[in-house]
Amino acid sequence: MVEVFMTETPAAPAMLDRGRGIALWHQIASAIERDIIRGHWTPGARLPTEATFTERFGVNRHTVRRAMESLEQRGMIRVEQGRGSFVAEDVLEYPLGSRTRFSENILRQKKEPQGRILGITTIAAEGAIAAALGLRRGRPVLRVERLGMANGTPIVIGTHHFPLPRFEAMPASLAQNASITVALAACGVRDYQRVRTRITARMPTADEATLLHQARIRPLILAEAINADAEGRPVDFTLSCYASGRVQIVVEGE
Amino acid sequence: MVEVFMTETPAAPAMLDRGRGIALWHQIASAIERDIIRGHWTPGARLPTEATFTERFGVNRHTVRRAMESLEQRGMIRVEQGRGSFVAEDVLEYPLGSRTRFSENILRQKKEPQGRILGITTIAAEGAIAAALGLRRGRPVLRVERLGMANGTPIVIGTHHFPLPRFEAMPASLAQNASITVALAACGVRDYQRVRTRITARMPTADEATLLHQARIRPLILAEAINADAEGRPVDFTLSCYASGRVQIVVEGE
DNA sequence: CCTGAGGAGACGTCTAGACAACTAGATACG
């Protein structure tokens, strides 16, 4: 996770009004909230430590902890033992339906979708991949690893599998536009639909945690999905890893 | 409010497992929760004091306070400075619509409606009463004060005003059945509808607080309503006081 | 170069005391 330390000083100790009927912890919470709303710290940014706030506000550490607790209770910040406190980030709602499209999902929530191709390799389809795509084991498939982002914030790592040679033109398209939908169109698949999605969760690898800008202790949401073309032929078998702290899967009735 | 002190002892200090990785405050909160769920304390009952729990569990008062705070956060209990902690009570949803009927509202939420007539007097209609009922000032009206309950718990004090002599048979009916709807039917009004409802809030008098089993610091929700018969003639002008901690008015579009 | 251990930083828990603020009940006075 990208952690930002702002240099501007937030609310000064002078702001605290002892004996005015408003608890110190409440004043401190309000001051921190004001700075968050004012943009001193952006979503995801790490807040100063308890010790720092203790010094700044000139109060006991437990008083600061009481203030932080109230902010966390309101969903404004996130406190993690051993790591620090962070400004809460918006949780993205990610609907999974028959016509799931990454860019559309992101645009619908007024965010800018971006994609970055992490790697393209050709592998032999085995096990679940072959089964899902209806291929004989050993047949070649194009494996595309893609990082999906919303407003520059990593959201999902998608590992796609496309049968070859049908989709051999994919790499050329992806080189110009990191959109799976556009690349599929370039290969003659102008429309496709979700056949099935399976959702589970697991802990991320170090690389996945780094790519998704999340703590290694934060689980991933995994979605295993099959997409088919208009004729019902499987075109894509995808394994997606979502940053669980930042994405919430919404499964609607189909 | 009726406050009940159970004689049975809840979770004993022996239940606490120090050094087992589960925080003491969490164990205490779970023990209290278990006793609430088990029925040791009924909704509305006052819980033992912080000092009592401190003794029972053999821990510091702040540890107990941390446990109580977590229970309050989950809506399981209600903590009031200077008074004590109470088991939270279900909040009754009370819809106000064109066909508001006390008994139907209560039954719809699977509770047993009860009524108790507090008093019946004849007064001269003045001010708002005369205006609302379309009467000349000074005309006699029957004033009926009624306590509405759900499962024996007081919900509302309703002060009804019925024009005389049209409703002179009301007392006889109410003597047998404390139902306003039944009494109106006995006087020939088989159906009626809400004309208008005005909602506001105020602090209760000592008597009202006692009747509604609530603290004097807890405000009342007031509803001022006019009901009319099928011909549109006003039949009832009602002032209702609802226990705000136990009732939530739901106003639907008409 | 990779892995493990150690140390430093940061939050979590528990104890303890003191005083503030609120509430309820009892008592006294008009």
Place this chain on the structure above:
DNA sequence: CGTATCTAGTTGTCTAGACGTCTCCTCAGG
């Protein structure tokens, strides 16, 4: 009999210290 005051009970706030637990980074050894 009603009102005001006082006292005791109960929760709220703030301070303070000590130690536990988690995380991350650095360094040393294989």
